[in-house]
Amino acid sequence: MDVRVWRTGMRLRIEVGTAGAATPPMREPEALEESGRGLSMVAVLADGWGVVPGGAWCALVLNGRP
Numbered sequence: 001m002d003v004r005v006w007r008t009g010m011r012l013r014i015e016v017g018t019a020g021a022a023t024p025p026m027r028e029p030e031a032l033e034e035s036g037r038g039l040s041m042v043a044v045l046a047d048g049w050g051v052v053p054g055g056a057w058c059a060l061v062l063n064g065r066p
Contacts, residue, residue, distance in 0.1 A: 001016065001017070001018055001019075002015075002016070002017040002018075002055075003015070003016050003017075004017075007062070010061060010062045010063075011047075011059055011060070011061055011062065012059065012060045012062055013057065013058070013059045013060075014057065014058050014059075014060075015055060015056070015057040016055050016056055016057070017054050017055030018054055018055060019054075020054060021053050021054050022053065022054070023051050023052065023053050023054075024039060024051050024055070024056055025039075026039040026040060026043070026051075027039075027040075028040075039051070039056060042056065042058045045058075045060075046058035046059060046060055047059050047060055047061045
């Protein structure tokens with residue numbers, strides 16, 4: 001797994017990639033499943049996000065001082 005994080009101005013961008021070329025799916029896991037909620041949480045918390053073959057990204061607007 002690769003993780004890249006960088007900041008431009010008041011925005012933080014995070015990219016997570018895996019060795020596979022598949023586009024990660026958004027799932028609706030069963031209540032007792034222990035996985036499958038990652039993209040759903042990102043969608044709620046991030047100011048922008050998306051998936052690409054082999055990974056996902058999100059952007060967060062930073063409040064406060066640059």
